Amino acid sequence: MSMMYSQAAPGDDPLGIVAQGLSRRFGAVHAVQHIDFHAPPGKVTALIGPNGAGKTTLLLMLASLLRPDAGTILIDGRDPSRDPAAVRLRIGWMPDSLGVWGSLTAREILVQIARFYRMPEAGIRERAEELLHLVHLEALADQPARVLSRGQQQRLSLARALVHDPSVLLLDEPASGLDPASRVDLRNLLRSLAGAGKAVVVSSHVLSELDEIADGAAFVSAGRTVKQQSVLEAVQHGRRYSVSALDHAALVAALTGFGVEFRPEAGPRQTVSVFVTDDGAAAALLAGLVQAGVGVVSFAPAAGALEEAYMTMETERR
């Protein structure tokens, strides 16, 4: 929990998202139970959890669309229930279900949304142009949105969330349906938005991807926050490395000689995985193997840091 509120605003209001004790149920289903969630400005915060864990419900509450049964939300210091207009000026929300006005063009959609945010008429055209450029949809700007592919609609949806230049971004599965090039674009875009001081929240299942984007992560399961930590912290709990060598027998012999516990991994190549406590231990192990004359071919983290943390969390729950 160390990545919380180091940066406080010059005023009294904390920036970014501070949510405490959020609960929300739909009939008998407790979608969210007493979740604490923080997303500081200038950081990308990943929201991670299995299907049905309450991620979308949490994002809907943060987006001022759903009222929590209990708990408080502050978006840049403002409560969505009390002052929705002020909150809405500050949040950009990209839903997981792609709602698109199919018969409108991408440009028209952005212009309409800008009007709904009561942006001054003079700047709207340029803003739409800028956003179309940002998400690489200039060539399709005047096509009806329904002819866009899923990935293109996804990018349009992201542009829509950015129309009013919000300070908090809530992105529900933004990467799903994107081709690899668009994923790289998205990653760079999110990093630069965070760099510009925005609080960015990304929910995703693709954990390896989040590894490269996220500064921190909140793990949600069965409607509860299981853990909120930074990626660095996740790494510090130790992780598994997978190792393969030219001569598998020599590798096994060397590891046995060092007294390191290892386990063979499934895969096309003969690989073992070892658990190391931190980066220093990993470097030392690699050096030891090389000194022992083992022809190490690969030596890399077996899984992304968040995936590791996620899997550890899952195992802990069982």
Added chain:
Amino acid sequence: MTEIMEVDPGSQGPQGPSAVRIPARGYFDGIRDVVVLELKQRLRSRGWYIMLGIWFVVIGGVTWLTWGAWNAAMNTVPAGSYGSTAQHSPGSVIFEVVLAFVLLFALLVAPALSANGVNGDRSSGTLALLQVTLLTPGQILWGKFLAAWVAALAFLVTSAPFLIIGVAAGGLSPGHIVVSLLMLALEIAVVCAIGTGVSAVAARPLFSIVVTYLAVAGLTVLSVIAFGFGMQLTRDTATAMEPSGYSAPATSDGSPSDVPEISCVPTQQPVFHTERVAWFLAVNPFVVVADAIPYSEVPSSRSDIVVNGPLESISQGTRHAMAGPEAPYSPCVNGVYQPQQSGPQYEYLKQTTPVWPLGLGIQAVLAGLLLWLGWRSLRTPARRLPRGTRIA
């Protein structure tokens, strides 16, 4: 009516000036923007144009048929009888028949245009995109309603040529066409408001469309049925003098009188206090439109059958119902049967007691109530969601 003005000159917000834009647009601008968004979509769907085309053909066909039927009827009626009197040129009847059909079809089309406005967006995931902007629930709802209304008014405009033909052929005043188009527009607005309100309350578009059709059926059909049954409950009796059969000739001098005198006795006759249930009729859209039209020719008192147009008859019928029972007809005068006092006088009720404000008022209350319920369900952050829906 300006919405929350952001007076917060940038003490915070990491984005500098961009995060604290001052929203300079008013309530009505927001409504207009929603209407523009809606109409753009409607104007680009081919189905709407196809419906307009079908509409034009159908109304044209009805006009032509009415005209033909009138001419055919006139040819078979001997000259000089009631039908061909100068006061009732074909225009009046043709105009009213076409108007009635336009209203009928408008009542059929308006629910389809309005009753999936909100929940259709909800199921396609675009409603939340509006709710998360600075638009207020009221702006969204008014925008949806106005867009549906404008789309439905296009159908009215399409049928205007035929109404004008009817008015011109009958030599009616321009007031006829203006008032009737205005009333049609208002009735369509009522249906569109009902549809929009229901669509905001109900979860599924199919359900809300059916409910809106049922509401329209309730106003048009159920109102008449309710009046019919309700009238039975208002049955009362009144005493009237009735001839009691032949009595012995009673003359003072004993000579037989040439006219047998019939004595009258008080008898109980059923009367219906229709004025107590006439408001059922008043909510009928046909009654509202029919009653608001200024009928130019008012026959002062006619003993023969009056050929009114269908709408004029509806209006007259409703006003009679509103007026309640007259003193029961009795052929007796001063306790004596006087056969020369023939037949009840047909009385044309003048337009001094209009029914339509009552009907339109009740309709407006119903529509307003549904819109209010719809507005409640559009408020965000939402406390409750329609069962089985996700907000996004």
